[in-house]
Amino acid sequence: MxxxxxxxxxxxxxxxxxxxxxxxxxxxxxxxxxxxxxxxxxxxxxxxxxxxxxxxxxxxxxxxxxxxxxxxxxxxxxxxxxxxxxxxxxxxxxxxxxxxxxxxxxxxxxxxxxxxxxxxxxxxxxxxxxxxxxxxxxxxxxxxxxxxxxxxxxxxxxxxFGNGAAVDASHGRYNVLLMGGDSGAGRWGLRPDSMTVASIDAETGKAVLISLPRNMQNFPFVEGSVMAKQFPDGFDVEGMYLNGLSTWALDHADLFKGSKSPGVDATVMGVEGITGLDINYWAMVNLEGFKDLVDAVGGVELNVRQPIPVGLPFEKTFHYIDPGKRTLNGHDTLWFARAREGSDDYSRMARQKCVMSAMLQQVSPQVALRNFEQIAGASSAMVSTDIPRGEVDRFVELALKAKSQKIATLSLVPPMINTAHPDIALVQEKVAAAIARAEGQKPTPDTAEAAPAEEAPAADAPTEDTASAPATTPAAPVTPSQAPAVTGGSVGSLAQGYAANQSEDLGAVC
Incomplete structure (x- = not known):
């Protein structure tokens, strides 16, 4: 080659x-x-x-x-x-x-x-x-x-969350007082707009929401407390209501030596005296900041039964939320929960419970992870609480268990309870019965009846419905089929009671 x-x-x-x-x-x-x-x-x-x-x-x-x-x-x-x-x-x-x-x-x-x-x-x-x-x-x-x-x-x-000591469950349940307060310089949470005790089974997570009207008067305080010593015959200050306890306590802060939040402490003493429950923890929600939380999770779907006004008529952004299944942003959700037009305080309480139920059921772990940073930022600005960091994991687990269960509700409102002169024995009997039903127990026969006394006007939010409607109808749980009427966007009426205020399944009546 x-x-x-x-x-x-x-x-x-x-x-x-x-x-x-x-x-x-x-x-x-x-x-x-x-x-x-x-x-x-x-x-x-x-x-x-x-x-x-x-x-x-x-x-x-x-x-x-x-x-x-x-x-x-x-x-x-x-x-x-x-x-x-x-x-x-x-x-x-x-x-x-x-x-x-x-x-x-x-x-x-x-x-x-x-x-x-x-x-x-x-x-x-x-x-x-x-x-x-x-x-x-x-x-x-x-x-x-x-x-x-x-x-x-x-x-x-x-x-x-703080570093406080954990509190054991009371009779197998954690009772957490949830308060909603208006934001504002120097007055954040001073007058709670709403008060609800979430009574949660420490094992199963089964929850009962017990709402107290802000206009309740003449109620006792838990024995041995600072407020009980000041008012041995009950909170009978002229023109003062349950939601005014915080303001009264801040005006007399010297009575609450060593307390970081005398207003909350006084409110807890009143709620314990009314319900007979031991309050383990409390949480104050800034209702204005609540908007950011709803936006952070992408809105919340609610069943709007009547047109709900958003804003005030003189505002350029004033509009109505149309009836139907609606996914609302934070601003509209807050107005859904708090709008007064055509409503009384108790129909508003029913709507607020429906918002709580929707948030619990619709905020999934996947949504929480996807929007974690926004949720964390909104929550930090929205909530003040005494739940210690060491207990947070327990409550997260209980919240996930509660998602798969029906939420029972009880509201201490007319016609069952006369808020001007409440029958405390009846109140505590109703609370005990609601918790017993939630735990699967058969409550003792209900022998007490609601007192048909004349109702006092609601503090801060008197309406014609609240002031003039009769409070003589015996209390009874209500379902949509029994009370097809809708008042203020909630199923029921002041005379009959509102379905979402007295229900064994909050989701079904919302």
């Missing part, structure tokens, strides 16, 4: 170099992908094996911890709730994610170096830089974002 021509020799050398370039390029890409899939493996193959062993052992340990944590959380949800509310663990996790992001980024850069980019052709070098940058910034960015979310959760826990 004749010897190869010079041109043929040059072509062979070019082909050999080209193949070598492709091999080096594939090797460089492989090292980066190895770092992405198994951090440290690139160093074990081509670099500093000590660094590779440390990285791989760390990664394997983290994977084992993650698998164990996920398996434990799947078997026992309390593990996840505890981990998500423990501020020390959250800080460790946050710092760990930041360290992992830095370490992984270093391994990507080292893998790029091991790929010998300077020996590659220009187009291959550019491709390697692009691949390495994409992987490095994607992984490190995801880990740093995770650290940010963990930091938001930790800040949320610290800002909202």
């Amino acid at each position: 004749p010897p190869a021509t010079p041109s043929g020799s040059h072509q062979m050398r070019f082909t050999t170099l080209d193949r070598a370039q492709r091999v080096r390029f594939r090797r460089a890409v492989t090292l980066m992908l190895m770092t992405f899939v198994l951090p440290g493996s690139a160093q074990l193959v081509s670099g500093n094996r000590r660094v590779g062993r440390i990285a791989m052992r760390t990664w394997i340990a983290l994977v084992v911890v993650a698998v164990v944590a996920l398996a434990s959380s799947y078997v026992w949800h309390g593990v996840a709730f505890w981990a998500g509310t423990n501020t020390t663990l959250l800080q460790v996790l946050r710092l760990g994610l930041m360290a992992l992001a830095i370490g992984w980024a270093y391994l990507f850069i080292d893998a790029w170096r091991l790929g010998q980019p300077l020996t590659l052709q220009r187009q291959h070098r550019l491709a390697i830089v692009g691949v390495n940058g994409f992987l490095c910034f994607s992984v490190a960015g995801a880990l740093l974002f995770g650290a940010h979310v963990v930091g938001v959760q930790r800040d949320f826990m610290i800002s909202m």
Whole structure:
């Protein structure tokens, strides 16, 4: 065979170099992908094996911890709730994610170096830089974002919940007083607009919402309390109502030595005296801030039974919420809960309970995770509470259990209860019976009847319906089929009672 021509020799050398370039390029890409899939493996193959062993052992340990944590959380949800509310663990996790992001980024850069980019052709070098940058910034960015979310959760826990001591359940139930207060400089929550005791079974999460009218008068306080010593015959101050306890206490703060919230303490004393329940914790909701929470979860769907006014007639944005199934934003949801036109205080209470039920049922864990940062920010500005951080995981678990169960309601309002001169024995009997039914017990026969006394006008919100409607009809739970009439957007009427105020299944009557 004749010897190869010079041109043929040059072509062979070019082909050999080209193949070598492709091999080096594939090797460089492989090292980066190895770092992405198994951090440290690139160093074990081509670099500093000590660094590779440390990285791989760390990664394997983290994977084992993650698998164990996920398996434990799947078997026992309390593990996840505890981990998500423990501020020390959250800080460790946050710092760990930041360290992992830095370490992984270093391994990507080292893998790029091991790929010998300077020996590659220009187009291959550019491709390697692009691949390495994409992987490095994607992984490190995801880990740093995770650290940010963990930091938001930790800040949320610290800002909202204190370090107080946990309180044991009372007779197997946690009783939490939920208060809604108007926002405003110097007066946030001073006069609660709504008061509801959420009585929650400590095992099953079965909840009973017990609402108290803000215009209740002449009620006793729990024995031995500061307020009971001041008013041994009950709260009979002329022109003062249950929602005025907070203002009275702040005007006499010297009586509540060492208390950080004398207004709330006085209100709790009154609620305990009225219901006969031991209040374990309280939470004050800024009703204006409530709008942000509803917006953060993407709105809430409500059954609007009558046109509900939004805003005041002289405002440019004034409009009505049309009847039907409506998904409302935060602004309209707040007006749905608080609108007064054509309503009395007790129909408003019924609408407020429907909003509570809708929020509980519709805010899923998926929605909470997807909008976590907005929800955390809105909640921090919306809620003040004495629930300690160590108890948050317990209440999260109970809330998830409550989602799958019917919510029972009881409102201490006319015609069952005369708010001007309440029969406290009857009130406490009704409360005990509602809780007994929720626990599956058969309550004792109800022998007491509502007192047909004349009703006093409601504080702050007198309406013709409230002032003039009779309060003589015996109390009875109401269902839509029994009371098809709708008043103020709620099924029922003042004379008959409102379905959402007296129901074994709040969702069914809303």
